Amino acid sequence: MAHSTGSVTHLERHHAHHFKTAHEEFEACKQGMWIFLVTEVLFFAGMFMAYAVLRVLYPDMMKAAHQLLDWKKGALNTVILITSSLTMALAVSAAQRGEKQKIIRYLWMTLICAGGFMVVKYFEYAHKIHEHILPGALYQYKELTMAKVPLFLSVYFVMTGIHGLHVLIGMGVIYWLIRRASRNEFGPSYFTPVEITGLYWHFVDLVWIYLFPLLYLVS
């Protein structure tokens, strides 16, 4: 069908034939991504609700439990993700102008930041697993035996785990964009995938901006 294949360059690319113009297709894809992000907001909202319930019911527990987290690593990750959002934005604007080398360079920088985020996350998780600072029934940390603390860790692991999964998926998509960019598929007339991946990536970043203070800086 009319979707692109690897050999088509961005100048020759046709839009899918049920759209009247390429612009209409671009607008549709962008709207689709926005709606998808609304879905994502509601998905995370469930966990934020669970968090809010715990916070209201057991404020002291939350205060005590958050000290099990390493706010320095969290802050480092915040900086890394904000940087990656910036490079992603630069990649999008490069794609709009069709500057192939710049697209690829900025996408690689975004990918490296995302990888760095996951590495920091790995060290955080590894430490907690080693100390048995684990969710719910698995919690066996002797230093803090306050009631309901394991629930805080359940929320922490589920929220950061699902967020981490989003980062991993984003990394896969960014790598796919790099491959397509090096085949010269993006340019002023067609940069939809870069644009909507950008939207997704900013969303993932934004979720972390909320997660970091809520989980690491309870006060």
Added chain:
Amino acid sequence: MTKLLLCLITLGNNAFAATLPVAGTDIAKSWDAVYWFLVYLSLVFFVGIVAAMVWFAIRYRKEKNRKPKYIHGHTGLEVIWTVIPTILLFVCFGWGWAVYQDMIHAPANAMEVHVIGKQWSWQFVYKNGTSVTNDLYVPVNRPVKLIMSSEDVLHAFFIPNFRVKSDVVPGMYTSVWFEAKLPGIHQVYCTEYCGTVHSGMLARLIVLTDDQWKDWLSGKKIDVDSLPADPTFPGYRANRLGEGMPEAVAGSTGGQKQLTLADKGKAVVTAKACIACHSVDGSKMVGPSYKGLYGREEKVVANGKTITVKADDNYIRESIENPLAKVVEGYPPSMPPYKGQLSEEEILSVIEYIKSLK
């Protein structure tokens, strides 16, 4: 002819009325009034809608009316059928809410019985320590409040004849109350799905006359089979799972000699050394005294803020299981949590003991 008509109306009325259980309390009667109001209101709308539909289908079918009229709407009509139902609905809401207020707020002098739901039986624990499985004995014409919790999964306690129902939830207390007007046996069901024997998790509510109640309290055996059967289904016996014989909690069987629930609570607070920090005479120790605590409005620190809570069953339960959630103002947050260390029955006996220290 008139006689026949009257007869038919009476018959119809009785048949109609037979679609609800008997009203075993005064509140059930006011509940019925709301219900029948809703039934008749619904009938008016239903008959109107269906009659219009059938009439149009006959009157305006193609053969009778070849040329349809070109109409898009009628603002007046649309306003009417938006506004009138809205008003009626809020009448329903208001009336329903008023009755609900009576249904949930038990009078202060209500006799309390504890209910523990478990897969798959009902345990009823009285203040004097008596514990009965699947048979709930209560006196007629006295308000009774059931304070309920579950040992495992969700259950629900349902007495159709009294129109009361509540989920029975592990980890918290819920309650229903009633003032039985009809002596005899009433059916109790579990109405929250709880596994294999859910449909067998039945109990009998046995409403005793004053004399019978005195007998039962003094440990005499009541001949349940001679009591009036469930008046909703006169031809049938009420059912319960298993044997429903009273069994004493503390092992002794002689009605008055057994430990009361409050006594049992006293034993628990002694054994668990609660009294090391909580006095029973009103004197201030590490924690607040039990004396006069129950039902008092307490200033507590929660979420860093000072709020006022009533020291009721759920508060005391929370303070046993998770004491730091709401610490009474002026006391240190130093009590360890007792979650999982006390059985359902031990917790409610402690609450009962605190209640007894007026």
Added chain:
Amino acid sequence: MAHTSSAHGSNYLNHSHGIKSWLTTLDHKRIGLMYFVVIMMMFLLGGIFALLVRWELFAPGLQFFSSPDKYNQAFTYHGAIMVFMVVIPLIPAAIGNCVLPMQLGAKDVAFPRWNLISYYVYILGATIAAATLFINQVDTGWTFYAPYSIRTGTSTTLVLLGAFIMGFSSILTGLNFIVTVHKLRAPGLTWDRLPLFIWAVYATSIIQVLATPVLAITLLLLVLERTIGIGIFDPKLGGDPVLFQHFFWFYSHPAVYIMVLPAMGVISDVIPAFSRKPIFGYKAIAAATFGIALVAFVVWGHHMFVSGQSEFANFVFSFLTMLVAVPTGVKVFSWIATMYKGSLRLDTPMLYAFGFLFVFTIGGLTGVFLAVVSTDVHLTATYFVVAHFHYVMVGGTLLAFLAGLHYWFPKFSGKMYNEGPARLASWLIMIGFNVTFFPQFILGALGMPRRYADYLPQFTSLNQVSTVGSWFLGVGFLIVLVNIILAIRNGKPAGDNPWGALTLEWQAPSPPPHENFFHEPVVTEGPYEYRGEKALMGGNA
């Protein structure tokens, strides 16, 4: 209107050949048909469980099942299959996929590839959930209430995962439809000229997109609860089982409107076409559709009046629930008024529309009993609730689906079914349905709890009436199925517009060509402007 489909030869059914051309198709009509086939298979499966449940309840004690556990599994599968695999996707995914792009005058949905992916995601989820039938059966009830669902049968996890996966299918379909409605309308098809079916599916899609992710996270948390014990819903670990109910109903109450709004949309299209009159109060119906969708999100707590939630919550939720009845009433009154002074064709789709109005009115009115807190306390969790939601979901959604099936079948098959058996079936289903479910209102009012494998002998006679009714219902559905299959094999050509309907899909040939229209349609007026010559056409009665 001179040309017929045969004049063109090529249509979406013979556009390409072979199994592979179907399995990899991006054509919304083919995807709709593939949904239809799978959903019907699931409906058959769920229906068999329904008949078994009714057979078991023919008398007290155990009749069919060897233990109460088997019965509990049967009602769980009946509920889970019917809700997640049948009634939720039924009208949006099957009929919506076929009809929505055509009513918009579009060539396809906005994202055809995602449309196909969403189909396979549905298949994957349904397969995983249904596979548990052969492993270790699930007995939680379709509501998965914690903490029972945390402790019971190992394959509950698989069913939860299956429902989780099917959620993505639902989200993707909704997303696709929203963008399609926004971006792919034919020239002149302004928002105030959209058919009410489109309005209904559009509102439904918004609910799907907003509510389904909350179900997804809820099911995921429950899976984690079962696998590693995260404790959020488990009172043994300090969690709160009532919180699970809040999460679950935040999705599952709006889900009720995912089921019923599209049904209302079908009825809003059928009644004007068979009354030969404009719909009465177009704007009011469209607004009511959105009113219902909006209120759907703030009434979930009415499922929990006896759950132990606070008195204040009960007050708010009961009050808000009253608001649902108003727009619903507006719709019913408007449909009835549409028939006034019409020229009614009593063909099969219209018979089902009558059935819908009869049954749905009962379903709606009994909903008020459950919205008023005091009456709900007695009636909830009894057979009254079972009867109520079957009147809404089966009586409402399924009858409207059958109306839609018989209405659009000639368009998408190019053939006409045999009217006699179709009408017979509609009567059998109507009678069977009411005989099955009306006695359940009385059973519930008398106090018979739901989800009971066994019951007290005083409930026997009403249960027997109900069981006998279920047989009529089963026979009715079989006749529909056989009649449709026979029509596909050797039905007479239907013509492009047998009902003389005015929405855009009827301007295309039957069956429509690969890209729906030979010439892009241009819209100059609303969808129900039946007047002059146009008002006199239609109907084969």
